[in-house]
Amino acid sequence: MNDSKIELRAILSSLGGLLGSENDLIVRTNREDFVHFKSETDGHYVIMGRKTVESLPKKLPNRKVICITSDENYKNDKCDYICNGVIQCIILLEELKCDVAYVAGGELIYEQFSPFLDQIIITQFDTKHYEFDIDEGKELKFVPYAMTDAMLNMRVVQTKDIEHGQIIYYKRW
Ligand SMILES: NC(=O)c1ccc[n+]([C@@H]2O[C@H](COP(=O)([O-])OP(=O)(O)OC[C@H]3O[C@@H](n4cnc5c(N)ncnc54)[C@H](OP(=O)(O)O)[C@@H]3O)[C@@H](O)[C@H]2O)c1
Numbered sequence: 001m002n003d004s005k006i007e008l009r010a011i012l013s014s015l016g017g018l019l020g021s022e023n024d025l026i027v028r029t030n031r032e033d034f035v036h037f038k039s040e041t042d043g044h045y046v047i048m049g050r051k052t053v054e055s056l057p058k059k060l061p062n063r064k065v066i067c068i069t070s071d072e073n074y075k076n077d078k079c080d081y082i083c084n085g086v087i088q089c090i091i092l093l094e095e096l097k098c099d100v101a102y103v104a105g106g107e108l109i110y111e112q113f114s115p116f117l118d119q120i121i122i123t124q125f126d127t128k129h130y131e132f133d134i135d136e137g138k139e140l141k142f143v144p145y146a147m148t149d150a151m152l153n154m155r156v157v158q159t160k161d162i163e164h165g166q167i168i169y170y171k172r173w
Pocket of ligand 1: 011012013014018019020023024025026048049050052054068069070071081083084086087094104105106107108109110141
């Protein structure tokens with residue numbers, strides 16, 4: 001439960017429960033989902049694990065990226081702040097007088113932030129449209145159970161159809 005005044009919103013996309021493969025997104029070609037991520041997070045703090053930060057092609061414009069890492073000397077031009085864990089991140093957001101922040105992956109970060117989330121914004125891609133080969137040895141990342149659990153304490157407040165998918169907005173009761 002998030003007792004601070006900061007509204008924490010997870011934003012993610014899933015293809016039948018899959019989030020990513022080989023430190024890349026599971027679907028990286030859906031233009032509408034890309035535009036949705038950009039407009040939703042525009043001007044906000046975005047929280048990411050170190051591996052997701054490293055998977056970005058470039059720094060996200062007009063967003064402040066907080067990278068979660070255990071390496072206190074970590075440096076990367078694609079992030080603005082570093083933090084050693086969830087509680088430290090929430091304390092930092094309070095110091096920054098942040099009111100809304102987006103939790104943007106990956107799997108480990110979604111899992112640990114799940115109990116603190118106020119909203120979950122999930123794009124469910126159409127599994128009939130996107131094919132995915134689950135090759136042996138591929139590193140796969142999934143929507144964590146903790147997030148599915150968090151959804152049980154939320155209600156769907158909005159849905160939006162996009163090409164080959166649907167965006168679902170969950171909000172805590
Ligand atoms: N579909 C989507 O919406 C979506 C969104 C984002 C990412 N993804 C995908 O998710 C995958 C990456 O997820 P991932 O789980 O492998 O990695 P991740 O969550 O991005 O990053 C993991 C790293 O975060 C740091 N970390 C996590 N918890 C920590 C804690 N409590 N304290 C300190 N540091 C902590 C550690 O960094 P150090 O090793 O430096 O300590 C850890 O190695 C990629 O495939 C990516 O494309 C998908």
